[in-house]
Amino acid sequence: xxxxxxxxxxxxxEQGIWLEPGGAYDVEVIDMLVYLSRKKDLxxxxxxxxxxxxxxxxxxxxxxxxxxxxxxxxxxxxIKKMFIGMLNINMRDPDVKKEFNDGIEAIxxxxxxxxxxxxxxxxxxxxxxxxxxxxxxEEKILETNPLMGEKIHVDTHTTTMDKGGDFTVHTWxxxxxxxxxxxxxx
Numbered sequence: 166x167x168x169x170x171x172x173x174x175x176x177x178x179e180q181g182i183w184l185e186p187g188g189a190y191d192v193e194v195i196d197m198l199v200y201l202s203r204k205k206d207l208x209x210x211x212x213x214x215x216x217x218x219x220x221x222x223x224x225x226x227x228x229x230x231x232x233x234x235x236x237x238x239x240x241x242x243x244i245k246k247m248f249i250g251m252l253n254i255n256m257r258d259p260d261v262k263k264e265f266n267d268g269i270e271a272i273x274x275x276x277x278x279x280x281x282x283x284x285x286x287x288x289x290x291x292x293x294x295x296x297x298x299x300x301x302x303e304e305k306i307l308e309t310n311p312l313m314g315e316k317i318h319v320d321t322h323t324t325t326m327d328k329g330g331d332f333t334v335h336t337w338x339x340x341x342x343x344x345x346x347x348x349x350x351x
Contacts (some may be wrong), residue, residue, distance in 0.1 A: 170210070172298060179228075181210070181230030181231075181232055182227070182228060182229050182230055182321065183221075183229065183230060183231075184221075184223065184229050184231065184321050184329075184333065184335070185223060185321065186211040186321050186322055186323040186333045187220075187221045187321065187322060187323070188218060188219045188220040188222070188223070188273040188321050189218075189316075189319075189320050189321075190215060190216075190217065190218050190219070190223065190229070190318070190319050190320075190321070191215075191217040191218075191318050191340055191343075192209065192213035192214065192215055192216060192229065192316065192317055192318075192319060193213060193214045193216055193314060193315070194212075194213060194312050194313055194315045194316075194317070195211075195212040195213060195214055195228065195313065196211075196212045196280050197209070197210065197211050197212070197273075197276045197277050197312060198210050198212075199235070199277045200279050206234050206235075206236075207234070207235040207236060208232050208233065208234055209233045209234075209235055209240065209244055209277070210230060210231070210232050210236065211230065211232075211247070212228065212229075212230055213228065213229050213230070213231065214226065214227075214228055214229075215227045215228070215229060215244075215334070216316065217343070219230065231247075231319075231335060232305075242346065244273070245269065245336050246335045246336075247267070247317070248265075248269060248272070248318075249314070249337070250317050250318070250337030250338045250339055251315050251317040251337065251339075251340075252265075252315075253339040267284070267340070271311075272311070276311065276312045285291065293308040295328070308322065310332050316340035316342065317337055317339070317340050318337070318338045318339065319333065319335050319336065319337050319338075319340070320335075320336045320338070321333050321335055321336070322334050323334075325342065327344040
């Protein structure tokens with residue numbers, strides 16, 4: 166047995182690329198999932214593709230991650246704020262608010278459900294650049310993940326937590342399509 170006996174049986178963990186504090190970003194939903202971390206924390210994860218960015222760290226087309234630990238008192242409100250921004254929900258309208266509040270749990274369950282084919286393999290995989298490649302069952306993927314491709318705007322800033330340490334706050338709002346500027350001289 167060599168120094169690396171058993172390496173083939175180990176799991177490889179992807180690490181998120183967090184949004185830089187003090188930035189403004191337009192993003193597109195790649196995926197949403199619930200994940201059990203190595204520390205046995207249950208996490209809600211939003212994987213995003215950057216559409217526009219005020220940060221040099223996050224170029225257009227790059228990937229970023231937002232994560233919230235399930236079971237804390239701030240997690241559900243933070244996830245709910247993200248959905249309100251993404252779906253442009255008018256929470257001041259009592260009927261819209263009730264419909265949203267009554268349906269958000271089902272939307273989350275459907276959006277984070279594992280998407281596997283009849284052989285138990287993921288219905289999509291990542292290419293060499295880390296982008297998701299959809300297989301021939303794209304329509305079924307989109308049926309089981311209705312939020313794939315949704316766009317949202319997020320601003321980030323840092324705050325100091327009561328227990329010490331910094332935390333990046335994400336403020337979600339509806340995505341607004343930017344008009345293309347024509348580079349035509351007049």
